[in-house]
Amino acid sequence: MSAKNIPVGINGSSGKMGKMLRKAILQDGTFYLSAARNTNSDTTLQTLCKMAKIIFDFSSPKGTIALLEETTKHSTKVIIGTTGFNDKQMLYLKKMAKKNAILYAPNTTIGATALALASKAIEQILPSSFDTTILDIHHKDKKDAPSGTALMISQQISRTHDHTTIRAGKSIGEHQVMFFGEDEEITLSHKVTSRKPFALGAIKAAKWLLNKESGSLYSMQDVFL
Numbered sequence: 001m002s003a004k005n006i007p008v009g010i011n012g013s014s015g016k017m018g019k020m021l022r023k024a025i026l027q028d029g030t031f032y033l034s035a036a037r038n039t040n041s042d043t044t045l046q047t048l049c050k051m052a053k054i055i056f057d058f059s060s061p062k063g064t065i066a067l068l069e070e071t072t073k074h075s076t077k078v079i080i081g082t083t084g085f086n087d088k089q090m091l092y093l094k095k096m097a098k099k100n101a102i103l104y105a106p107n108t109t110i111g112a113t114a115l116a117l118a119s120k121a122i123e124q125i126l127p128s129s130f131d132t133t134i135l136d137i138h139h140k141d142k143k144d145a146p147s148g149t150a151l152m153i154s155q156q157i158s159r160t161h162d163h164t165t166i167r168a169g170k171s172i173g174e175h176q177v178m179f180f181g182e183d184e185e186i187t188l189s190h191k192v193t194s195r196k197p198f199a200l201g202a203i204k205a206a207k208w209l210l211n212k213e214s215g216s217l218y219s220m221q222d223v224f225l
């Protein structure tokens with residue numbers, strides 16, 4: 001099967017990310033969209049999983065869990081971009097990754113992946129006396145807080161740190177990691193000005209996942225490193 005013949009699906013296809021992904025898939029030309037599902041669509045999960053080799057999931061935690069229950073029956077691979085999972089749901093994602101190839105990326109951009117790695121490198125140099133906080137700024141309709149990206153960065157940092165969240169206006173997504181010392185400060189920052197970088201990163205992740213088997217829950221660091 002040549003790459004251009006690979007059918008993909010979108011769960012959450014009518015959402016902000018779903019719409020951006022549709023455009024990006026067309027422009028990239030590697031995949032074609034064979035099935036799409038959202039809250040109001042007639043497409044069943046079974047149809048979505050049967051018709052696609054890989055599914056992009058940008059829906060809601062409940063939507064993702066329901067999707068994974070079905071993908072295991074069809075060995076459909078999944079790129080999960082959805083955020084806002086609780087601990088129990090995260091354990092479920094890890095369990096399902098043993099049966100099916102799944103990549104979980106709370107932020108699919110290369111910039112946020114680099115930000116997380118840079119934060120880890122910097123915190124290893126700084127003394128514990130530096131106060132540390134992760135700030136995320138998103139549009140007022142975003143449902144989860146802190147953001148999935150902030151929690152992903154949080155896992156890279158071993159020292160105690162705070163989270164600061166702003167939900168206002170139309171901000172598409174901004175993250176800052178700040179270290180405050182006695183008389184010096186470091187701020188690492190990443191901001192997107194459109195949803196295109198998310199969509200391009202998701203497509204890159206899908207190409208990478210094509211040749212991977214089930215095992216551990218993959219991440220964007222696996223793709224970029």
Ligand SMILES: NC(=O)C1=CN([C@@H]2O[C@H](COP(=O)(O)OP(=O)(O)OC[C@H]3O[C@@H](n4cnc5c(N)ncnc54)[C@H](O)[C@@H]3O)[C@@H](O)[C@H]2O)C=CC1
Nearest residue numbers: 012014015016017038039059060063081082083106107108
């Ligand atoms: N990983 C990343 O880089 C990014 C992740 N996100 C995350 O992706 C998710 C979606 O974000 P947006 O597109 O901004 O939201 P949105 O609210 O604009 O769209 C959500 C879509 O999911 C569908 N949906 C909701 N529940 C569903 C269910 N149970 N089954 C099937 N479809 C369902 C809706 O009908 C809609 O099409 C959020 O969790 C968000 O945090 C958003 C942007 C980038």
Ligand SMILES: O=C(O)C1=N[C@H](C(=O)O)C[C@H](O)C1
Nearest residue numbers: 083106107142147148149173
């Ligand atoms: O909901 C969003 O919009 C975004 N969600 C992701 C997150 O929770 O980190 C990624 C991005 O910042 C946009």
